[in-house]
Amino acid sequence: MEKLHINLGEKSYDIFIEKGVFSQVGEYIKKIYKNKKIVVVTDTNVDKLYGDQLIKTLVESGFFPKKVVFIAGEENKNFTTLIDVQEKIIDCGIKRGDLLIAFGGGVVGDLAGFAASTLYRGIDFIQIPTTLLSQVDSSVGGKVAVDTSRGKNLVGSFYQPKLVLIDPNLLETLEKREVRSGMAEVIKYGAIYDKEFFNFLLKENNYENISKNIEKIIKRCCEIKAKIVEIDELDTGIRMILNYGHTLGHAIEKHYNYGKYTHGEAISIGMYEITKISEKLGVTSANTSEKIKEILIKYRLPVEDKVETKDLIEIMKSDKKNISGILNFIFLKQIGEVEVIGVKEEKLEEIILNINN
């Protein structure tokens, strides 16, 4: 079993990572929660696979669980679903001192976490992430949100869970494409923070090889994220390095109306493309982009797309991380080390287009 403590003063919490921990959820919850009523929020896919099992183990541990299920998919991470979920939680008889379990991938974690943060002005919640992306990234750090028609994650808050329980066995039912998508974030952690970890992933060559050590891999990712979040919980400084590849990646996702690539695939292209640019700018040491390309291809992620760069630039200008006309780009100096460089939006064309020519 791997354990991590996220040190955020009164908002501190533990993360437990262990194959099979899912069957002991009730016992873990008993240590942090003294009441009986619990509401599990999940999506239709996760519910079909694991919903009954979770309810059964909670009942066996003496809890009175209820379940609220919404239709799976990013397109449902919105206000309509949020209100529907919150009203169903109220109808279940859940009150302020009760507990919510966000049980699913990043979509469930973000929506259910936001529901918890605003229902009765905040009820406690825990995360049981079920995708690789949510196990290595979205379940840690307390960012919760819903999308609006104006963009992704535009309405949300920072709201830390009381506990995160990660069971890698749950990944066995995940589609291969979703696993690969999560790997983009795993590779990101190595690229921005830990050269040794990056080289380990490169040497292991593919997901099948690393899955033998999946608990350790998930732990390393959560550890890196935790270190960054502990310094900058509210994302005003160092936390932005987690966005390596994301500004370009988000633009690619948006260009295709979120229909062509998964989040991880778009980030994969973003990481390679931005590193080619920073290398040409002389910020990144030579051949780093080739290393990025090599590892992404090994993990069967895309690295290129034929979308016109000038179209992406227009989308990037409207990115929510564009603060007063300045976009912060996360450039690698070398593998494991980053530099944040603010680019004025009127300079974007000059920097990106001229270099690409």
Ligand SMILES: NC(=O)c1ccc[n+]([C@@H]2O[C@H](COP(=O)([O-])OP(=O)(O)OC[C@H]3O[C@@H](n4cnc5c(N)ncnc54)[C@H](O)[C@@H]3O)[C@@H](O)[C@H]2O)c1
């Ligand atoms: N809060 C954060 O810090 C943060 C960070 C990164 C991403 N995100 C958000 O995370 C979301 C993406 O998360 P995701 O990639 O987990 O997507 P997701 O939650 O949509 O899950 C992907 C698909 O896998 C299914 N699924 C989940 N667990 C499964 C399992 N064990 N077996 C079989 N199927 C399973 C889901 O029903 C869904 O169809 C985005 O909304 C993104 O904005 C948030």
